Amino acid sequence: MSIFLKSERKDPKVIFLLIVIYFILSAGALTMIYPFLLMISGSLKGKLDAYEFDVVPKFLVNDEVLFKRYVEHKYNEKIDEYQIANKEFVRIFKSVKPPQNLNDVIIKDWLQFENSSNIPPGFFHVGEMYYLPGASNRITTKNTRNFRNYIKNICGNNPEKFKKMFQTRLPNWYFLDLSHERLLDRNYKVPRTKFAEVFYDFKKNISPSDRIYLSINGKFSKYLRSLNDYNGDINLLNEKNETSYSSFYDITFSNIKLDDPLALHWENFVRNELNTQFIYLSEEGNVAFNKFLKFKFSDIADLNSKLDTDFANFGDIIILNPTPFESKLTEEFANFIKIPDLCLTSFLRVNSVETLWKNFLINKYQSINNLNDVANGTFGSFSDVSMPLKSMDFKYVIENKGKLRWNYITHNYKMVIEYLTLFGDGFKNTILYCFFAILTSLLVNPIAAYALSRYQLPSQFKILLFFIATMTFPPMVTMIPNYLLMKDIGFLNTFYALIIPGMANGYSIFLLKGFFDSLPRELYEAADIDAASEFHKFWHIAMSLSKPILAVIALGAFNGAYSNFMFAVVLCPDEKMWTLMVWLVQMQAFSSRGAMMASLVLSAIPTLVVFIFAQNIILRGIVLPVEK
């Protein structure tokens, strides 16, 4: 009963006190809910906004933040990749600004270009595929998921076939975890494996919005920036080369320009740094390359056997078809272009998305003035028309707001669910464990308590003491021997280890016995007159009258089993026996922050459901001590 009487509630003093109480309760309620909301909001976040603690994530309401998130995901969290593609220096994705104005003509042209030209898969990276390597960054990205599914389909959802097909020891495709491609770098080559082939088949078919086109200009700017000659200082570069660039990223080189003072750098860059797939030779260049090969190999048969090729004669060897796959011939090609005496500068040609784009524009407009007229531009030459990647990204974001938001809302959850369903038998183990824990605690304890209460054994108090004295044992003393006992009787890594020791609980028996004692004796006597069986009396009298308290015991067993982590992992270290909780704790160790929050939210659902349904039972089953 409330301390204030109902009649007192009109007293202003009491009203004041009640207001204070309401205030305190509301403030408390806020501290209860706030972390919850943060948890839910956190489960929607990515790397960009993981450390912003707001109840409503900004990307849901702000297009600019959505754009930043999109860009971060698309560029695989790698700011380098963004800098090169967009020729723009930003240190972190948070500082990326949306494009100021979109040029519709250029965008339309770009779309036409993208659709009409056949861009080789080596000319772009896959976006939304990787994450920054690190101890706690793992998140399953959109295209990794697509790729896994792609492989899953190829193998007909059969792990054995997968292992055979790819010659791998991985248990299944979930474990595929690709590292970033570095297709611009000379020292990066794609191995000729089945796996890489499949990846490239997959890559060919990704949607254009997921492509990260490789800008050689951007890479070159970065290269210049890192040269010791200029020490990262554009003024120094301008001074030494008598140029007037305002930043390294303004330097464009869509094709060879021999008269430019920076040509020497360009040459060095192409000869030594750029991946060979972007380089081809002029006709004279090919002749020289053939000469080089002839000098190195005695005849075409020798070359074919040493380089694993099948050319009919030296004249057939032309490096034209850009491919990032490793081959011994490209090795030779790389050796050749490094030597300025053999491979003259004028031999070198570069082919990339940028050159394709330029050629496309030239074809379409013939002269730059035509383009400037249509597009309202002030371009000096076609080389100045850089790829409108940022505009395309922004356009994509604006047109797909809802889809992207939904994607970011769900993608952490998707990862957790995938992880849990694919790894081991977490669900099955948890359900079985909870089920048996509830079942055994509802059988063993009431039966024992009933026996004690009904039969009034001469030794009943000693037995009760026997049960309840276990509460005085320091758990630390029994923990280790218990563990060893489990090991000796072979219970480790089985459900027995989790369930059997917890079957009987001294305190529950004590509570139940006290409760059964308080049931009216007359009921039993009436049953005796009807000659009811002992089981009947137990089930229909004792048990059915104690439903609330039994429910509380069951709930306790459920909570104990569901949230058991320490003993679950110590007693069942084998992965096959891990429960959801162990898997989730394991996942926290490496997953991204957003995915971690999502796992917290998901794991709270079963307990929330149980609480909602059992709320009233809990309240009715509360047991209070009363002095005898």
Added chain:
Amino acid sequence: LTSFYYRVFIVLSSIFCITKAENEIVIKSKYQPGTWRGMQASFSVDGKVQSAQFEAFKKKYPNISLGGTNTPIMIEGIGNESSDLLAIAAGNSPDVFDFNYRQSGTFVDKGFVRPLDEFIRDDVTSDEAKEAGDYDPNIMYKDELLERIWPKVMDAAYTLGPDDQKHYYFLPRSYDVRVMCYNKQLFQEAGLDPIRDVPKTWDELFEVGKKLTQINDLDSESSVYALNIGSDSYSSWTSRPFYLSMNSMALSFDNKEKRWTSTFNDPGAVEATDYYLSLLQKPWKDNNGKIRYGVGHKGDGWVKFHQGKLAIVFLTSSDLLMNSNLWVQSKTYDEIGIAKIPSSPLGKSVSELYGMNLGISSAIKDPAVIDACWKFIRFMGSDAAKKIAVDTYIENGFGRYILPDILEKYGYSEFIDKVPKDWAEAVTHSINNHELEPYGKNTQHIYKYMDIPISKGYMEEIGKNPNKSERIAKLQIFHDQAVKKANEKMIGRIPASEVGKRYPIAVVLSLIIFLLYGILFYYVWKAFSPKDQVISLHHSEYSHKVNRVAYILLAPAILTVLIFSYYPLLRGAMMAFQEYGVSTGGKYVGFENFAKVFFDQDFWLSILRSIYFSFLYITLVFFPPITLAILLSEIPIGKIFYRVIYYLPAVISGIIVMLMWKSFFDPAPDGVLNTVIGFLGFEPVDWFGNKNTAMIAIIIPSAWAGLGPGCLIYLAALKTVPSDLYEAAAIDGCGFFSRLINITIPMIKPLIMINIIFAFIGAFLSSEQMLVMTGGGPDGATTLVGLEIFLNAFMFQRFGIATAMGWIIGFILMGFTVYQMKRLSNMAFKTAESLEV
């Protein structure tokens, strides 16, 4: 039952499989070439190298295949060292172990790895053996052995086993040394020359750091840090080269006594710690005249390094490829620099040598499996495997980043000219001037102990003190304490005279404990025996029959309790007198364990902490629900609404509450809790980094989650207070508080008393919170006694000592339990429903 059939099926099917592929030998290996943390390292060059090596092995030995996985379970603050030891403790060990030097001592000492002597002949070279005519290709001869095992590693690999004889225990598969790596672009931005201005001494490092931290000063979002200082238990790891450059070794081995001793309290070590703290805390004035402290960054450095917000890191480089570290593999010479570790005031620059090593489990008995394991560990890391690695690096265009002498050795001298000279010099210097990572008994925990002086110094802000002699004096004390602790706890080294003194005291104290336990049992027994013997009414034949039924009904419960509570109790009592090892079994040592525990300062400190924790727990977790229940029962409307809201946290299970809060306790100013307290006008707090706040931070989640469910029982109890008492009080003119104190509280006092003792005992013994949130840190400030026992048992594998600790705690809590038992014996339990008035 399903699981039983399932198991039978698995066993049967595995037998079937074995008979099917007779020749195939499967070895469960911890090392899985070609995968990294269970994931395919598909396009990375290391993945390619390892896959190629494994293919070559497979080609050579088609009948040997690899099983097992390497998914580790992580425990906070203890590192992945624990997963191996837990697996071994569980009898689930792999056939081939993959471990580093600091772990090697434990693997040898505890008998986990078998000696490899049968496969090794260190007296003759292979040529000599061939001449003598007893050459066996499966044997590793002197020449191969010496090439495989570097001189300094030999001491760790050829070492005293449990039988006090020297044996070979493992073969290295990789070598790594630490070098300094820096972002050239950031150097440029700071106006430094990325080659000439590379810091070569400690002072230069600090000066360069000052410049680097002033890049982008205005934009706080992307401010730049100079170098990474590992956080918490990693700082001693990160700073290792500083100590080695001051000639400070972590441990030394006494050949005469055949014992290890920690020695990291020499003047060199103190000097190194002093410098290290200055990197974090030394005050200096920036260009704007603002006072700043230190130049280092504490926390996860790698992501910052990748984002270009951190300029210098100390990373490992392998003995083959200079930029072998996964973090920098994609960077070119133009982007990053590699230099040697800055020299100490002694003018020395010494690197630390790491390496992974393969050993064979001593649990294998089948000679065929042992032989297969030997072939595996011999191949991985052999010259042939290295050749494959170099070939693969070259093929992938890493030619210019391979060390020149390796290029020479494997016939790729055409690349030598292209190798960056400064890199090659730095890595070669580090390879030639290295010391081994600390190794010895239980040394996998050494970084934790070496971290003590650093974190103590950090917490006391010693780096800010301008007086050097004061700093040194203080740090010397911290170092001495840490060394003493490491010697006693990690190595188990206690002077003999001390042992002689301790033993008798331990005997007396232990006997008192056992005696008191006996008295307790008698006392409780009496409390539970009813005062009036009303029961002995049944003597007839019938009652015997009935009694038999009763006993049958009781049997499951009695047996369970007997087997899983009483038997372990007895066994625990025995174990407290044993030195118990998982693979060695029990050996009686009398009262030695008790002697160790009684004189273990950490143990008593952990008990004090537990008491402190319990009181905090009572104030912050136990009482608030009572208050809440009283407030809730006062309000006329909205009771259910508030009740549901306050109950909400309870739907998240315990460990998850802790994990969630752990992320809220972010020490950054924009962490959740720091934002909130910042709003209230407080300075940001390093929650888990500060001794005082760590304890509170651990309790807050329990308080939050326990409020709602805790108040339910009091709500029910308050309902049973008869309203006529309040009416009478109202008539007497008593106000709210006087009614509360004189009526409400006395009415629910029995409930409070019972629960408070449960809460106290529960809090006293809790360990899960710390295990999840702090791992016992900072500097042991949250190592409560429960955690202390857990660590002793499962991390140090000292079951005997852990059990002895358990008994002593039981003794300490005895008073409470007796009181509790007595109360319970006088109580009846009723559902609140039936009591309502």
